[in-house]
Amino acid sequence: MTDVNDLAAAASGADVRTGLRAALALRRLAETLEALQVGNARRQDWSWQEIADALEVTKQAVHKKYANRQEG
Known part of the structure; x- marks a missing residue:
């Protein structure tokens, strides 16, 4: 199943x-x-709040989940 x-x-x-x-x-x-897409958004200078709004979650939830995954 693919x-x-x-x-x-x-x-x-x-x-x-x-x-x-x-x-x-x-x-x-x-x-x-x-x-x-979170990575793409961050590279395009989206704020954590903008990403959270798009995903319909809190800013804290999206930041906690993805902040450490960001590539420098």
Whole structure:
């Protein structure tokens, strides 16, 4: 299962084991994409508050999660 459409279908299917594995894969993909875009935003001088607003979380939450991942 590598295609996003296949993962989405599997995640909503009746096979629980396959659905849970697909949900895990989608969660990992979402986390990877979020980290990539937070990095892009910071490189474009977005504030932590702007990023938090876009992600609909608090500034403190996004800063705590990503501040140490920033490349100098």
